[in-house]
Amino acid sequence: MRMEELVGHRRPTALLQRSLLNGRVSNAYLFVGEEGIGKTLAAIAFGRALVCENPDARPEHGIYEACGHCRSCLLSAAGNHPDLRVIAPEGERIRIDQMRDLRHEVSLTAFGGARRAYIIQHAEAMTEESANCILKTLEEPPPGVTLILVTESLSQLLPTILSRCQIVRFRPAAPGAIEALLVERHHVPAAHARFIASISGGRAGWAVRAAQQPAILDVRERLMHLLARLPEADPVFVFRAAEEIRDMAVALADAGTPEPSAGEAVSASGASSEDRQIRANADAVLDIARAWFRDLLVLKMASEMPLINVDRRAELEAAAERTPLPRIHEALDALSHARYYLARNANVSLALEVMMARLVVGG
Ligand SMILES: [Zn+2]
Known part of the structure; x- marks a missing residue:
């Protein structure tokens, strides 16, 4: 994907293209913005342009994009470029040995061209040790190395990280x-x-x-109905709801194949194709649930941010009134855990039951 194809991100991508055109690429960027709006896609598009051997550079139009045809671009497109790497949390955290590996890799020479890019997803998941481990790399990486940290919230990052990165904001x-x-x-x-x-x-x-995939709108209806009942749910509801969510994933799988998500860290290649389908679609169902709890949080905090589910304001307000704040945080945490385990071949029903148990009765 070219940077210009990223809908709604004209301002940040124009800034990045200008720095590529001027040869003034920063050592370290921090892409910040809400989940699901395309920050990682943008980081990958930027990284591809960085490592491309024959970029489409047209200064008069402010354009600098990957060519899409060179050896580098073919490797990047296959997700297989040794000089364009994406690092994601392992479990809940970005562990210190991941950052040690990164530091080591950065110190080695480039595989192809002069430039290398390393993308760190969910940078807020770095432990203090992990963050300290790459401070020096962020400040003075070897020539041609660019680090792109991606996060939803600046407030969870150490000031020492923030001060070393150029912040690029992505808005919905x-x-x-x-x-x-x-x-x-x-x-x-x-x-x-x-x-x-x-x-x-x-x-x-x-x-x-x-x-x-119109089925996703039907599933959204069913899921919101289910989630609206959560504040009054009893423990028996856990298994029924987990089963129902699995059914929704099956319904989506039957309706058609989704594109693999850009952030998918580990492919579920060991599983059968049907299982993989259900797994990928369960993730899409949980993404809808995440948007629901995100909206509850917005209402609970009386935030100025617009709701995602604007058509459900009344139900959301009713649910927000009956859900204490810690339960909303708990739910968001349970959802991200379930998505993490689903991406790693955990048993679908079990992952959903564990998640629902936390949604209904707490941790
Ligand atoms: Zn290229």
């Missing part, structure tokens, strides 16, 4: 931009495009998927 795309994307590039009827854009929370990737 405007509903109008998403609507236009759906209508113009995906030929979605205007009224439907407007509805999907309105509930997308500015996440272009989600909107495209919802347009291409």
Whole structure:
């Protein structure tokens, strides 16, 4: 994907392209913005442009993109470029040995061209030791090395990290931009495009998927109905709800194959194709649940941020009133755990039951 194709991120990508054109690429960037809006995609697109051997550079138009054809681009596209690496948390944390490995790798010479890029997802998951381990690398990486840290929130990062990075902010795309994307590039009827854009929370990737796979909107209905009942749920509900969520994943799997998500850290290649389908789609179901609890958090904190599920304001307000703040944090944590284990071949039903138990009765 080219940087110019990232919907709603014109401002940050223009800044990155300018620095590529001027040859003034920073040692370290920190991409910050809400989950699901395309920060990692942007980091990968930027990284591909960095390592491309024959970039499409047109200074008069402010364009600098990967060519898409050179050896570097082919390796990048296959997710296989030794000079473009993505590092994700192992478990809940980015562990110190991951950062030691990174530090070591950075100190070695480049495989292909002069430039290398290392993307650290969920940078807030670095422990203090992990962060300290790469401070020096962030400050003075070897020539040609760029580190791109990606995070949802600056407040969870050490000031010593923040001060060493150029901060690049990503904001949710405007509903109008998403609507236009759906209508113009995906030929979605205007009224439907407007509805999907309105509930997308500015996440272009989600909107495209919802347009291409209408079953996701049905699943969203079912799931929101289920989640609205959580505050009154008893323990018996745990197993029924886990079963129902698995059914939703099966329904999505039956409705069609999703694109693999950009952030998928480990492929579930050991599993059968049907199992893999259910697993990938369970992740999509849990993504809808995450948006629900994220909205509860916004309401609970009386935040100015817009809701993602704008069409569900009344139900969300009712649920927010009956859900204590720590339970919302607990739920978000349980969801990210479940998604982590699902991506690593955990038993689907078991992962969902453990998650529902935390959602219903707490940790
Ligand atoms: Zn190229």
